[in-house]
Amino acid sequence: MNRGPVDSTRVPRFAGPATFARLPRLDEVERADVAVVGVPFDTGVSYRPGARFGPAAVREASRLLRPYHPGLDVSPFERAQVVDAGDIAANPYDIGAAIEAIEGAADELDARLVTIGGDHTIALPLLRSVAKRHGPVALVHFDAHLDTWDTYFGAEYTHGTPFRRAVEEGILDTEALSHVGIRGPLYGKKDLEDDRRLGFGILTAADVLRRGLDEVIDVLRQRVGDRPMYVSVDIDVLDPAHAPGTGTPEAGGLTSRELLEILRGLAGCHLVGADVVEVAPAYDHAEITSVAASHVAYDLIGLLAIQEKRA
Ligand SMILES: N=C(N)NCCCC(=O)O
Ligand SMILES: [Zn+2]
Ligand SMILES: [Zn+2]
Secondary structure, three states: OOOOOOOOOOOOOOOOOOOHHHOOEHHHOOOOOEEEEEEOOOOOOOOOOOHHHHHHHHHHHHHHOOOOEOOOOEOHHHHOOEEEEEEOOOOOOOHHHHHHHHHHHHHHOOOEEEEEEOOHHHHHHHHHHHHHHHOOEEEEEEOOOOOOOOOEOOEOOOOOOHHHHHHHOOOEEEEEEEEEEEOOOOOOOHHHHHHHHHOEEEEEHHHHHHHOHHHHHHHHHHHHOOOEEEEEEEHHHEOOOOOOOOOOOOOOOEOHHHHHHHHHOOOOOEEEEEEEEOOOHHHOOOOHHHHHHHHHHHHHHHHHHOOOOOO
């Protein structure tokens, strides 16, 4: 029997420590299938800082989650042993050391990870870790931004560059790379040419509106096929109305309803790991962003859990 969250019908949700969804800590169980892990790191940002406080805010907002997911018809915490593995200690003064620590900690965690950031820099070491287990993976990347730029101020490892580095390192399957929710001004047309050359296909925020959810889901599923798939969700894929608490907001984004529906549309794909990044609580209001991020994480856990054999 898997150990689930604290029972909210007996202990009020607002009481006790805020592990993700009030799940047990990793050290309280014998083994874990799925681990939620925080990476409070934001030294890679190019604009507003503050995503280092993302993991704490998302855990706090996750107190209200309930144990049954009707959209996926699964009780994820029954189907899989899901735990909160705490935070990875990442050096805030040395991006290289932080990236190494994140990769090392991810390697050591013997579970499929849903990582709460932190800025988008952290996707690179997380992808390195999944690629060690699965080889180059398919990527479904939800973001307002391409994050395939080359450098910022000469720096190669930033929150705007993880996916270019990942392609260069050969840890992504370049036949199966998608961005969803892209919008907003770029530095130049070359950004799109470079991105295409790296192998990415783009479904813009306008595509989500005009082509609709079913077609977007179809395109993504076809591109992923049966490959191992990593899902990276930059919360700024949502419109600032749905996610004000983030560092590089762009107008014209997805609703949280659209994002959650697309995620559910990936049910049955071979998800091997995921992250939710760029929640910067200082710019949030009424926990709008951290509530959205906690639901995204819950859906990702649901997608991982449905791959476990029924108990
Ligand atoms: N939010 C992420 N990951 N990247 C934004 C980089 C956009 C820029 O500074 O040009
Ligand atoms: Zn972004
Ligand atoms: Zn990003």
